[in-house]
Amino acid sequence: MTDLKADLNVTQTYLPPLEEYIAYVREIWEEGWVTNNGRLVQQLEDQLKQFLGVPYLQYVSNGTVALQLALNALELKGKVLTTSYSYVATSSIIHWENCQPVFIDIHPETLCIDPNLIEERIDEHTTAILATHVYGYPCDVVAIDRIAKKHNLKVIYDGAHAFGVKLNGTPIYQYGDASTISFHATKVFHTVEGGAVITNDSTVDERIFLSKAFGHRGDEHYRLGINGKNSEFHAAMGLCNLPRVSEAILRRKQLSELYREQLADVPIRTLQPNNTLSYNYAYFPAIFEDYDTMQRVKQGMEAQGIFPRRYFYPALNQLPYHQGEPCPVAEDITQRVLCLPLHSTLKEDEVLFVSSVINQLF
Structure with missing residues (x-):
C-alpha cells in the first residue's frame, strides 16, 4: 500500500x-x-x-x-x-x-x-x-x-x-x-x-x-x-x-466494486444497481446499524485523515423553516448514513486504506 x-x-x-x-x-x-x-x-x-x-x-x-x-x-x-x-x-x-x-x-x-x-x-x-x-x-x-x-x-x-x-x-x-x-x-x-x-x-x-x-x-x-x-x-x-465522462464512470464502478468486496464482512448496508439500471456510481453511501456506530466510525476515520460526509443530513422535514410532518424512515436514515470517498481519481490503495480503517473500527 x-x-x-x-x-x-x-x-x-x-x-x-x-x-x-x-x-x-x-x-x-x-x-x-x-x-x-x-x-x-x-x-x-x-x-x-x-x-x-x-x-x-x-x-x-x-x-x-x-x-x-x-x-x-x-x-x-x-x-x-x-x-x-x-x-x-x-x-x-x-x-x-x-x-x-x-x-x-x-x-x-x-x-x-x-x-x-x-x-x-x-x-x-x-x-x-x-x-x-x-x-x-x-x-x-x-x-x-x-x-x-x-x-x-x-x-x-x-x-x-x-x-x-x-x-x-x-x-x-x-x-x-x-x-x-x-x-x-x-x-x-x-x-x-x-x-x-x-x-x-x-x-x-x-x-x-x-x-x-x-x-x-x-x-x-x-x-x-x-x-x-x-x-x-x-x-x-x-x-x-464531457468526452471523459464514460471513462470516469467506469472507474467509479471499479472502485465501488472494490469497496463492496473489502467491506463484505462489515455490518453496513450499501446500495447496488440491478440489471435494469445503467448506473453512474455517483456516490458510495454506507448505512450503519445505528447512530452511535456511524458516529464512532466517522470519528475514527477522521482521525486517520479520511473525511466521509453525512449526506443527507438532516431530513428536510426537520429543517426549522419547513416544519413538515414526521417522516420516520428518512429521519432514521439520516442518522445512520455516511458517503465514503469516491471519485474518478481515487486510487485502489486509497480504497483499501479506507476499507481497512472501517474494518478495524468494527
Missing part, C-alpha cells in the same frame, strides 16, 4: 489537462464573447443533448437555479409534494417560488420518495410532485407517472446525481415534465459551477430559455425572468470534461 499522507475527502474535483482548457480560453479571448449564449454554451448544450438522449436542454448557472426555472416554467402554485431525503436545495426552492412543500417519506430500500405514500397527501391545492433520484438511483418513475396522470399533476425530477443514468435502456431524464441537473465541481460531470433543465416540451423549453435571460430576446420582452445564464469559460470546462 502506498504512503497515504493527504486527506481523503468524500469527493475531489476532476480537472482536465490544462492545455486543453487553455485552448478554449484562447478562443474566447480571440472572439471576445464571454457570456450571453455564446458559441461554446450552444456547443455544450448540443453535445449534452446527444450524450443524455434528450430533445431539449438549457444550460444554466447552477443546479439550484435549474430547479427554480423548472418550477417557474411549469407555472406551479399551491402545494408541491416532495421527498424528505435530499439536499436542501430541493425543498428550499419550493418555498422560494412561493409554493408549499409537502414532505413525503422515503422507501426504505431505494431511499427515494415512496410512491405508496403520495396519493394520501394529495388535495385540491396540490399541483406537482418534485422527487429526487437519490445518489443517482432512480425513483419509481412508472408509479409516479401513473399517480400524476390520475390527479393531473406536473412532475419534476431533481436529477442532480443522475447524470448519464438509464433505466431499462431509457435515459432517466426523459421521464417527467422536467428534470434538473447539477454540474457542480463535485459531480460526475462538472463545469465548475453550472446546471441544466431538461424537458420534452418545446413550449416549456422556450419558457426556460426566456426565464434564464431576463424574459426577453433582443428588445422584445415576453415573460418575467432572472439571470440564470452561464459563461463561455464554464462551458469550456464542460467541453473538456
Whole structure:
C-alpha cells in the first residue's frame, strides 16, 4: 500500500489537462464573447443533448437555479409534494417560488420518495410532485407517472446525481415534465459551477430559455425572468470534461466494486444497481446499524485523515423553516448514513486504506 499522507475527502474535483482548457480560453479571448449564449454554451448544450438522449436542454448557472426555472416554467402554485431525503436545495426552492412543500417519506430500500405514500397527501391545492433520484438511483418513475396522470399533476425530477443514468435502456431524464441537473465541481460531470433543465416540451423549453435571460430576446420582452445564464469559460470546462465522462464512470464502478468486496464482512448496508439500471456510481453511501456506530466510525476515520460526509443530513422535514410532518424512515436514515470517498481519481490503495480503517473500527 502506498504512503497515504493527504486527506481523503468524500469527493475531489476532476480537472482536465490544462492545455486543453487553455485552448478554449484562447478562443474566447480571440472572439471576445464571454457570456450571453455564446458559441461554446450552444456547443455544450448540443453535445449534452446527444450524450443524455434528450430533445431539449438549457444550460444554466447552477443546479439550484435549474430547479427554480423548472418550477417557474411549469407555472406551479399551491402545494408541491416532495421527498424528505435530499439536499436542501430541493425543498428550499419550493418555498422560494412561493409554493408549499409537502414532505413525503422515503422507501426504505431505494431511499427515494415512496410512491405508496403520495396519493394520501394529495388535495385540491396540490399541483406537482418534485422527487429526487437519490445518489443517482432512480425513483419509481412508472408509479409516479401513473399517480400524476390520475390527479393531473406536473412532475419534476431533481436529477442532480443522475447524470448519464438509464433505466431499462431509457435515459432517466426523459421521464417527467422536467428534470434538473447539477454540474457542480463535485459531480460526475462538472463545469465548475453550472446546471441544466431538461424537458420534452418545446413550449416549456422556450419558457426556460426566456426565464434564464431576463424574459426577453433582443428588445422584445415576453415573460418575467432572472439571470440564470452561464459563461463561455464554464462551458469550456464542460467541453473538456464531457468526452471523459464514460471513462470516469467506469472507474467509479471499479472502485465501488472494490469497496463492496473489502467491506463484505462489515455490518453496513450499501446500495447496488440491478440489471435494469445503467448506473453512474455517483456516490458510495454506507448505512450503519445505528447512530452511535456511524458516529464512532466517522470519528475514527477522521482521525486517520479520511473525511466521509453525512449526506443527507438532516431530513428536510426537520429543517426549522419547513416544519413538515414526521417522516420516520428518512429521519432514521439520516442518522445512520455516511458517503465514503469516491471519485474518478481515487486510487485502489486509497480504497483499501479506507476499507481497512472501517474494518478495524468494527
